[in-house]
Amino acid sequence: MTNTETPAVDNGVNVEALLGARQALTDAPQAAQFQWRATCEWLNGTHNRSTVTGFSGLGQEHEHRQSYSIDSDHPLAFASEDNGPTPPEIVLSALASCLTGGIATVATHRGVQLRSVTATIEGNMDLQGILGIDGDVRNGFGGVKVTYQIDADASQADIEAIVAQSQKRSAVFDIIANPTTIQVEVA
Amino acid sequence: MRTPVVVIGAGQAGLAMSHHLTGRGIDHVVLDRGEVANSWRTERWDSLRLLTPNWMSRLPGHRYEGADPDGFMTKDETISFLDGYRTSFDAPVHTHVTVRQVSARDAGFDVATDDGIWSCDAVVAATGASSEPRIPDVAAALPDQIDQLTALQYRNPGQLADGEVLVVGASASGAQIADELRRSGRQVTVAVGEHVRLPRTHRGRDIHWWMDAIGQLDERYDEVDDINRARRLPSLQLVGSPERRTLDLNAMSSTGIDVVGKLMGISGRKAQFSGALTNLVANADLKQNRLLDRIDEFATETGLDAELPEAGRPKPTVLGAVPTELELSRFRTVVWATGYRPSYSWLDRAAFDQRGRVVHDGGICALPGLYLLGVPFLRRRKSSFIDGVGPDSAELVSHLHAHLDHRTRS
Numbered sequence: 128m129t130n131t132e133t134p135a136v137d138n139g140v141n142v143e144a145l146l147g148a149r150q151a152l153t154d155a156p157q158a159a160q161f162q163w164r165a166t167c168e169w170l171n172g173t174h175n176r177s178t179v180t181g182f183s184g185l186g187q188e189h190e191h192r193q194s195y196s197i198d199s200d201h202p203l204a205f206a207s208e209d210n211g212p213t214p215p216e217i218v219l220s221a222l223a224s225c226l227t228g229g230i231a232t233v234a235t236h237r238g239v240q241l242r243s244v245t246a247t248i249e250g251n252m253d254l255q256g257i258l259g260i261d262g263d264v265r266n267g268f269g270g271v272k273v274t275y276q277i278d279a280d281a282s283q284a285d286i287e288a289i290v291a292q293s294q295k296r297s298a299v300f301d302i303i304a305n306p307t308t309i310q311v312e313v314a
Numbered sequence: 315m316r317t318p319v320v321v322i323g324a325g326q327a328g329l330a331m332s333h334h335l336t337g338r339g340i341d342h343v344v345l346d347r348g349e350v351a352n353s354w355r356t357e358r359w360d361s362l363r364l365l366t367p368n369w370m371s372r373l374p375g376h377r378y379e380g381a382d383p384d385g386f387m388t389k390d391e392t393i394s395f396l397d398g399y400r401t402s403f404d405a406p407v408h409t410h411v412t413v414r415q416v417s418a419r420d421a422g423f424d425v426a427t428d429d430g431i432w433s434c435d436a437v438v439a440a441t442g443a444s445s446e447p448r449i450p451d452v453a454a455a456l457p458d459q460i461d462q463l464t465a466l467q468y469r470n471p472g473q474l475a476d477g478e479v480l481v482v483g484a485s486a487s488g489a490q491i492a493d494e495l496r497r498s499g500r501q502v503t504v505a506v507g508e509h510v511r512l513p514r515t516h517r518g519r520d521i522h523w524w525m526d527a528i529g530q531l532d533e534r535y536d537e538v539d540d541i542n543r544a545r546r547l548p549s550l551q552l553v554g555s556p557e558r559r560t561l562d563l564n565a566m567s568s569t570g571i572d573v574v575g576k577l578m579g580i581s582g583r584k585a586q587f588s589g590a591l592t593n594l595v596a597n598a599d600l601k602q603n604r605l606l607d608r609i610d611e612f613a614t615e616t617g618l619d620a621e622l623p624e625a626g627r628p629k630p631t632v633l634g635a636v637p638t639e640l641e642l643s644r645f646r647t648v649v650w651a652t653g654y655r656p657s658y659s660w661l662d663r664a665a666f667d668q669r670g671r672v673v674h675d676g677g678i679c680a681l682p683g684l685y686l687l688g689v690p691f692l693r694r695r696k697s698s699f700i701d702g703v704g705p706d707s708a709e710l711v712s713h714l715h716a717h718l719d720h721r722t723r724s
Contacts, residue, residue: 156669284600284603284604287596287600288597288600288604291593291596291597291600292597294590294593295593295597300590300593301590303589304575304588304589304590305576305578305579305586305588305589305590306578306579306581306586
């Protein structure tokens with residue numbers, strides 16, 4: 128590897144472990160098959176609570192260090208109680224989280240020390256879609272814009288390259304940018 | 315029939331290996347399912363020219379010596395060039411012999427053909443980088459009324475039924491086919507995935523001249539960070555043309571080609587395209603400019619600055635409003651320009667790993683006596699170019715010769 132000579136940086140990312148995992152999963156592709164899960168329970172009105180506890184991968188079941196829950200609701204403007212972010216806001220947060228984690232990882236791999244990284248994310252939506260007013264308007268975002276402010280020991284071009292690479296390797300970026308088959312059933 | 319070495323494929327790679335074997339006095343045969351340069355004769359579109367300038371057509375003991383070193387050979391000129399190579403050292407080519415099966419034996423290999431079985435000590439698989447098209451699974455979901463063809467089957471615009479065309483892929487093949495179809499008056503949409511953008515010329519010199527000069531084309535497979543990724547890189551988004559024009563997304567848009575993201579799926583009567591195009595385009599622009607920076611540093615270090623025009627940068631790629639869904643009914647034809655892969659279906663299973671890939675180190679296979687040649691980044695970045703097969707074959711023939719000597723002694 129050529130990057131062994133780059134100065135050590137500390138962004139709190141264990142790149143060696145990630146590279147080790149990449150090699151291990153290249154050698155054993157079946158271990159790379161993961162399943163992420165959540166459960167969601169209706170509370171009242173549009174208020175509900177999703178909980179994540181475990182996932183599978185590396186050929187076995189895993190538990191998070193603790194259960195995490197995310198409340199979601201609709202805002203007061205929709206005559207709801209606003210007990211949490213709307214689902215689209217959670218999606219936007221997930222995209223920003225995924226890209227930001229990727230930026231830290233890629234930067235560390237490239238020997239770039241980060242000082243601050245802030246993402247501002249905006250998703251435009253025409254409500255005529257979900258309200259069924261105009262069948263030609265999609266329900267989802269018309270477009271999503273993410274703006275990064277990054278302070279790091281690197282040139283503007285290198286920072287742009289890190290941000291570009293983090294999109295290339297982002298799960299949520301792919302999830303939003305590309306179609307996925309979804310099956311919804313009633314058990 | 316018995317011979318020490320069987321070379322499979324009489325294209326640039328097989329002939330270069332044959333030249334080295336001839337020079338070393340090693341008896342061998344070169345088998346080809348058709349004629350010399352068969353894929354150039356039967357699997358290339360009519361207007362295709364080499365992507366590398368004529369002066370880069372350098373093979374062991376044979377090179378372009380015409381009057382237009384900066385031009386790009388047409389398909390027919392390329393065929394003549396390779397025919398001339400074969401004649402120049404009377405390569406022992408057996409044409410119209412199709413290899414059915416190569417089987418490893420204790421004493422070497424049996425090469426079963428439709429014209430008998432050759433037994434030999436070593437086999438060189440030089441059947442080309444583009445034996446099979448890669449076609450994504452989504453092809454199966456297209457409605458029957460849309461004609462589908464691959465870049466290997468495409469010949470010219472007249473071959474296609476009237477109507478709009480979706481060209482999937484924007485590397486060398488896709489970009490050139492989309493451009494030609496558009497110039498013939500068609501409505502064309504091109505679906506763009508990951509691509510390598512480059513200007514045809516930089517500061518008045520061909521981009522390949524620069525890549526050769528800075529040593530990029532000589533980068534070795536055992537020196538790059540991630541050889542698997544390097545081998546998967548799409549072809550350069552270039553066209554060989556007399557006017558040395560650039561064929562990037564800006565050029566395509568300017569002729570009225572509609573640009574959309576990678577084709578991801580079919581949903582009902584709509585084709586769905588990735589929304590990641592903006593990022594892919596930004597990435598391609600960044601990588602292009604990084605290479606041009608490296609070239610300009612080289613120009614400064616080597617004192618070329620004074621004699622060259624100022625360094626400029628191509629305009630950033632401009633995308634208009636890019637739809638992520640299009641009605642399929644508008645398209646009459648889909649052209650798959652989604653890449654190629656070599657085919658070794660006739661090769662002994664012992665040569666492959668669990669994932670169906672031939673196990674090799676720079677063309678020297680784990681199966682002793684078996685060699686690969688003429689595929690992308692086999693031993694250096696230019697391995698699949700006419701200009702790259704010479705150094706690759708020179709290195710492989712040394713190994714092969716030692717293998718034969720070892721066999722004779724033991």
